[in-house]
Amino acid sequence: MSLEDNPLPDYGDFVGSNDKFEVEDLAEPRERYFQGLLYYPICIGDVLDQRYRIEHKLGHGGYSTVWMAYNMQTKCDVALKIHVPGSEGENEPNMQNEIILNVQDTSNLLTYKNSFYVRDYNSQNHLVLVFPVWGPSLGSCFRQMSTSAHLNNRNVMWGICLSNIYDTDTKYKYLGRPQKSKVYLRSGSIAEMVAPIIVSKDLLRETVCLDDFGHAIRPGTSVTPKFHSPVGYCAPELFHDMEPGFSSDIWSYMCLCSELYLGFRLFWSTGSPAIVSEIVDVLGSLPEHWKGYYRDLGTGDDSWYDQSRKPSDPLQAMIMRARPEIGNTERSHVLSMMSKGFCYLPESRLSAEELQQDASFRAIMEIYGR
Numbered sequence: 001m002s003l004e005d006n007p008l009p010d011y012g013d014f015v016g017s018n019d020k021f022e023v024e025d026l027a028e029p030r031e032r033y034f035q036g037l038l039y040y041p042i043c044i045g046d047v048l049d050q051r052y053r054i055e056h057k058l059g060h061g062g063y064s065t066v067w068m069a070y071n072m073q074t075k076c077d078v079a080l081k082i083h084v085p086g087s088e089g090e091n092e093p094n095m096q097n098e099i100i101l102n103v104q105d106t107s108n109l110l111t112y113k114n115s116f117y118v119r120d121y122n123s124q125n126h127l128v129l130v131f132p133v134w135g136p137s138l139g140s141c142f143r144q145m146s147t148s149a150h151l152n153n154r155n156v157m158w159g160i161c162l163s164n165i166y167d168t169d170t171k172y173k174y175l176g177r178p179q180k181s182k183v184y185l186r187s188g189s190i191a192e193m194v195a196p197i198i199v200s201k202d203l204l205r206e207t208v209c210l211d212d213f214g215h216a217i218r219p220g221t222s223v224t225p226k227f228h229s230p231v232g233y234c235a236p237e238l239f240h241d242m243e244p245g246f247s248s249d250i251w252s253y254m255c256l257c258s259e260l261y262l263g264f265r266l267f268w269s270t271g272s273p274a275i276v277s278e279i280v281d282v283l284g285s286l287p288e289h290w291k292g293y294y295r296d297l298g299t300g301d302d303s304w305y306d307q308s309r310k311p312s313d314p315l316q317a318m319i320m321r322a323r324p325e326i327g328n329t330e331r332s333h334v335l336s337m338m339s340k341g342f343c344y345l346p347e348s349r350l351s352a353e354e355l356q357q358d359a360s361f362r363a364i365m366e367i368y369g370r
């Protein structure tokens with residue numbers, strides 16, 4: 001369908017002052033159109049690169065806004081990830097290219113199909129990566145299901161069935177009409193803050209993919225700082241000046257796995273000293289030889305390394321509280337799997353291969369993995 005075929009295009013609804021706060025709560029921070037790493041201003045209905053008509057909002061991150069667009073040439077939906085200008089937005093395509101060149105099976109990794117630049121009113125270039133459209137992240141699904149979880153993990157996304165829907169009206173029936181509010185820019189132009197799509201459960205496919213390789217590194221690469229946001233998923237050695245590696249990924253995986261299983265995040269604070277304290281409360285004292293290596297806000301807390309300190313809220317008790325209905329066998333499998341994944345010493349932590357072979361992990365996947 002071309003713009004000419006659609007003489008009265010539907011661009012969604014501007015909300016009244018009562019709903020404005022809700023839209024702004026769900027959309028990207030307004031101030032990022034004026035200061036800091038600037039988002040590129042978009043209005044629903046804009047056409048980018050002479051082919052992509054913006055139809056809805058998919059989400060946003062610290063480095064981008066992500067829009068659902070209709071490719072008028074190939075007649076299919078795409079996701080446009082519009083980066084902030086400058087080098088902050090450029091690591092992702094570099095890493096994506098490495099993945100495309102080196103990883104054999106990328107079917108569950110979200111890799112870009114095309115790219116181009118758009119120029120803003122300050123003459124700054126914003127990189128746009130074109131992706132297939134995927135569904136909501138696990139985090140936003142949990143919010144919709146209103147569990148007690150407050151997930152921040154936005155990098156695991158569900159598949160979504162939207163194929164063969166060409167007209168915007170039908171898409172809006174499935175995804176909700178864009179609810180938006182205006183942002184008046186200093187240049188005199190306008191941007192729209194738009195609440196992201198809401199995907200109903202029956203549109204979800206039984207498949208997930210990993211996205212956002214903006215912070216991905218080759219193993220062995222030295223980085224500063226060692227930890228990254230959200231810190232609740234970071235392995236404790238990363239707060240102790242050790243380089244991230246596959247074993248720190250296993251810790252993060254176990255955070256996500258426990259979150260899915262328990263229905264809440266084990267470690268949820270936003271600052272690293274608070275996160276380390278939470279880890280110690282649940283898993284007990286950190287290795288003594290880590291004392292003195294804590295790096296981030298503050299100086300750390302010597303009691304974290306006190307080997308006589310016992311967990312104040314042990315993992316076992318948390319599992320019992322969160323899942324009282326499960327039997328003893330399942331409980332001991334879960335505890336065993338989590339304890340191996342949450343092993344403090346990265347060199348002794350289970351590897352991905354070992355996890356897949358682990359009897360407890362396999363028993364749990366037998367129950368929930370189909």
Ligand SMILES: Nc1ncnc2c1ncn2[C@@H]1O[C@H](COP(=O)(O)OP(=O)(O)OP(=O)(O)O)[C@@H](O)[C@H]1O
Pocket residue numbers: 058059060061062063064065066079081110131132133134135136137154155211212214
């Ligand atoms: N291909 C896609 N299909 C559907 N939604 C997407 C797609 N890509 C991204 N999103 C949505 O946009 C959000 C932001 O994307 P992403 O996390 O990649 O951005 P980012 O700026 O790199 O974020 P971060 O600050 O985490 O680095 C995601 O949480 C997801 O909801």
